[in-house]
Amino acid sequence: MNNKNTASTARGQKHKVFVNLNNLYTQALFNVLNQFVLEEAMGNLFTEERLIQKIKMAKGLYDAERRVLNKANRYVGRIDVENAEIMFLNN
DSSP states (O other): OOOTTOOOOOTTOOEEEEEETTOHHHHHHHHHHHHHHHHHHTTOSSHHHHHHHHHHHHHHHTHHHHHHHHHHTGGGGGSOGGGEEEEEEOO
16 A cells, blocks of 8 residues: 555665755755764864754754755655655755
8 A cells, every 4th residue: 555654665666855955954964964074084073973963953943944854755754764765956
């Protein structure tokens, strides 16, 4: 049985998760990840803790945008992340 709230797919087919690149929460996450990678490359200590804190800060600052992202992909919590494909939208 397959309806809009379930996430069963045929073998080999991945679930498409749509992410709008203009979403402020998405942009904040990309910025945080970039900072994390740069800090790791420079050999800084405790980068994981700073990453977690910055993600929490972005979540608080851009909660409305985060909810828009969640609403666009209601079934995401019900799928196996190994069987998902992120589709970036720029509109």
